[in-house]
Amino acid sequence: MKVLVTGGAGYIGSVVAQQLLRADHEVIVLDDLSKGHADAVLPGATWHQGGLAEAAEVLDPSVDAVIHLAAKSLVGESVEHPERYWHGNIVASLGLLDAMRDAGVQRMVFSSTAAVYGNPITETIVEDHPAAPINPYGASKLAIDHMLTAEAKAHGLAAVSLRYFNVGGASDGLGERHDPETHLIPNLLKAAAGRGGTAKLFGTDYPTPDGTAVRDYIHILDLAAAHLQAMEWVRPGTHEIFNLGTGVGSSVRQVIDAVERVTGRTVPVEEHPRRAGDPATLVASGQKARDVLGWAPQHTLEDIIRDAWAHL
Known part of the structure; x- marks a missing residue:
């Protein structure tokens, strides 16, 4: 086509x-x-x-x-x-x-x-x-x-x-490089690499298990x-x-933990109030896409972080 x-x-x-x-x-x-x-x-x-x-x-x-x-x-x-x-x-x-x-x-x-x-x-x-x-x-x-x-x-x-x-993630040299960068994973990776100062955590009082926002990462x-x-x-x-979506949500704190596991480095984080317009939880089933399109995600959160880290 x-x-x-x-x-x-x-x-x-x-x-x-x-x-x-x-x-x-x-x-x-x-x-x-x-x-x-x-x-x-x-x-x-x-x-x-x-x-x-x-x-x-x-x-x-x-x-x-x-x-x-x-x-x-x-x-x-x-x-x-x-x-x-x-x-x-x-x-x-x-x-x-x-x-x-x-x-x-x-x-x-x-x-x-x-x-x-x-x-x-x-x-x-x-x-x-x-x-x-x-x-x-x-x-x-x-x-x-x-x-x-x-x-x-x-x-x-x-x-x-x-x-x-x-x-998140990257593919053969193509990855995130927004300016300003607002996405969580690349900002955590920059902080882990010592290139982005302290990572910002927006909201610790959401109605979620650890108080931080939960998202579905693909x-x-x-x-x-x-x-x-x-x-x-x-x-x-x-x-x-x-x-x-994967049907599995990860909180911001869980993503921080995963970044530290993958990189072997500590992520410096500073806490801030919630941002206006941010929901507490967003997780998709993705079942319709599986049933109709034959699509299914093949990569984990750790895969996303690993590929993004290699691209950084």
Whole structure:
């Protein structure tokens, strides 16, 4: 297939593009480098530097599918500046859908988020869990999910939304290097390596066994595999949602312990109050993706940390 990857110079997008190329797909990367890196666009991919507003310039009937990863994705920023998320996620994605429709491209895999569920009311989240986002980031992604449902019904779009949780790890030189880095594992690793000062632990009074937030961590390679499987699976006129997760949650303190085991180093940590908009627990079942897509995670939390440590 000929596939457009929006945000393909970012962390997740670059690994998805890498796996597409390895599967002998033709890859076009559209990225404005606001968060991505030019050197993350791999040889073999065609790169167009630009935002989603430029999608019409690279879409034509020869494109078979779009994997839509470009987005603003910082929970804290979304609370402080929600307008950036209305424009950068909702309005921009509507423009992408318009460009796809005009070009006759009718297959999309969308990078959604577990943040659409807000504070879960069940221990493990399945796809029919009520969507009640507690921050503008999650609300913006949910709005795009609604767009895809309507687009599929009205115009025959074949769409899948992948709602996933905390992603980590690395793949052959491609790993996290956000600026600023807000993700837990790379910040813990930097602190362990003596390169990032003291790691920050946000919230020690959550209603969890050890008081710290619990998340479901998934390896970047498992995540990329799900995007490729979803792209092959999509059905015309339908919009399906799949949660991607291991079904096992790890608290921040448990992740700190795992980092110390893998690296053999002590992680200096300072405690801070909770961040606005952060739920206490987010754990996905992932069973629907297993049953329908044939997808299953192959990597453990220790694998994620080990690969990220090697990449650091």
